[in-house]
Amino acid sequence: MTAGNLPRLGRSIAPAAKAPIRMVHLGLGAFHRSHQAWYTQHAGDAGEWGIASFTGRRPDAAVVLAAQDGLFTVVERSDAGDSFEVVGSIVEAVDGADVQRLVELVAAPQTAVVTLTITEAAYGFGADDVPLLASGGTPTTPLGRLVLGLAARRDADGGPLAVVSCDNLSDNGNVARNAVVGIAGAYDAGLAAWIEANVSFVSTSVDRITPRTTDLDLDAVAASCGYRDLAPVVTEPFRNWVLSGDFPAGRPRWEDAGAVFVDHIEPYENRKLWLLNGAHSILAYAGQLRGHATVAEALSDPVCRGAVEEFWDEASRHLQGNELGIPEYRAALLERFGNSRIAHHLAQIAMDASTKLRMRAIPVLRAERAEGLQGQGAARMIAVWSAFVASNPGLQDPQSKAVGEANRLSGLERTAALMALLDSELAGEPAAVELVHELSADFVPAVPANSGTAA
Numbered sequence: 001m002t003a004g005n006l007p008r009l010g011r012s013i014a015p016a017a018k019a020p021i022r023m024v025h026l027g028l029g030a031f032h033r034s035h036q037a038w039y040t041q042h043a044g045d046a047g048e049w050g051i052a053s054f055t056g057r058r059p060d061a062a063v064v065l066a067a068q069d070g071l072f073t074v075v076e077r078s079d080a081g082d083s084f085e086v087v088g089s090i091v092e093a094v095d096g097a098d099v100q101r102l103v104e105l106v107a108a109p110q111t112a113v114v115t116l117t118i119t120e121a122a123y124g125f126g127a128d129d130v131p132l133l134a135s136g137g138t139p140t141t142p143l144g145r146l147v148l149g150l151a152a153r154r155d156a157d158g159g160p161l162a163v164v165s166c167d168n169l170s171d172n173g174n175v176a177r178n179a180v181v182g183i184a185g186a187y188d189a190g191l192a193a194w195i196e197a198n199v200s201f202v203s204t205s206v207d208r209i210t211p212r213t214t215d216l217d218l219d220a221v222a223a224s225c226g227y228r229d230l231a232p233v234v235t236e237p238f239r240n241w242v243l244s245g246d247f248p249a250g251r252p253r254w255e256d257a258g259a260v261f262v263d264h265i266e267p268y269e270n271r272k273l274w275l276l277n278g279a280h281s282i283l284a285y286a287g288q289l290r291g292h293a294t295v296a297e298a299l300s301d302p303v304c305r306g307a308v309e310e311f312w313d314e315a316s317r318h319l320q321g322n323e324l325g326i327p328e329y330r331a332a333l334l335e336r337f338g339n340s341r342i343a344h345h346l347a348q349i350a351m352d353a354s355t356k357l358r359m360r361a362i363p364v365l366r367a368e369r370a371e372g373l374q375g376q377g378a379a380r381m382i383a384v385w386s387a388f389v390a391s392n393p394g395l396q397d398p399q400s401k402a403v404g405e406a407n408r409l410s411g412l413e414r415t416a417a418l419m420a421l422l423d424s425e426l427a428g429e430p431a432a433v434e435l436v437h438e439l440s441a442d443f444v445p446a447v448p449a450n451s452g453t454a455a
């Protein structure tokens, strides 16, 4: 069978016409497919909401998906087995370099929502596009391209719309607003004012563990479903989406699929960024240093697990409110991380540390120190990163040059220089630097070859 058979195999998509494009997405990756596309397919009014999804740096995902008419399989993988579902909410898959199509769709009055999964680091990249935008050139960054689209929407009188950040940043709606308005304002004050008045920036906390798809996953789908899907996505059964903000031009009924709309998102955001993502970062560096490759493997190592629990105890002190259900959340995380059928590679999580740790370690370290405590759990997250980059200087990072420069220093000076990439104030506090330094020197790194998991 070929991918052309995907429509017939879909359980829940109508064989009828595709939904009209009313959403635009930037960042067509595995997570977008398992999360926003899944939620949109499961909204009660899914038939009214088609997504045009644009890739980031490379066209590949769009090429593959377009050849399958946008259809792809979501594989939900748990200890109990796999379940398969064909998702059809992405009605157009486009190469991100096709800026003309993006501009056309963002300007179209029927487009009501723009969602983003552009990576945490990309919120800092748009300034590169200002000279291009100012001279009528074609921008190259996702937010630069979005600004061009918004300018066209203003010119076409397309009306208000919502931009929804789905990246793991605290206060991601405001971060997106500041970045977009900042880029626009740097060359066109009128555009910046139009955006402020017409674009709602929605903050969200998104959650669904979705490793990169592998060739084995393609084979698993072929074996179980009888068709060759070149763009399936393997994910855990768990999913969560908390949103806060206005949708002036409407939105899909994502609540039908379990999304939650709240007035104050910060506690939910912190719970997820600190407990889930923070633990991921600890496991990424400590785990790899100790010879592990996946989250599940690292978690079964008592040294790594101990570091996670220590950080969780600390972070939980700053997560107030019974509605957050911290003990249950922690128990669920242990189960999710322990799902050994999902091979979530630590190397994937380790990338872009300087952006991620700023969100995952620093707020907890600061909160602890504000109470006169040490913040050892959060400091350890920074310490294992420091130890990791000492032996892996080429780790991908938006500040890789500065990481490299710090790496050439030694002792406390090196630790302080690395910490300065996360928080310049903390890097100037000798006690904080000494703590991170000691913890990184104390860390028990490599598991001797062939000895299995060390205790």
Ligand code: CS2
Residues within 6 Å of the ligand: 168, 206, 207, 208, 209, 210, 276, 277, 280, 281, 348, 349, 350, 356
């Ligand atoms: C991970 C996240 O790669 C990372 O930094 O911590 O992608 C994580 O898997 C997701 O946020 C889970 O929802």
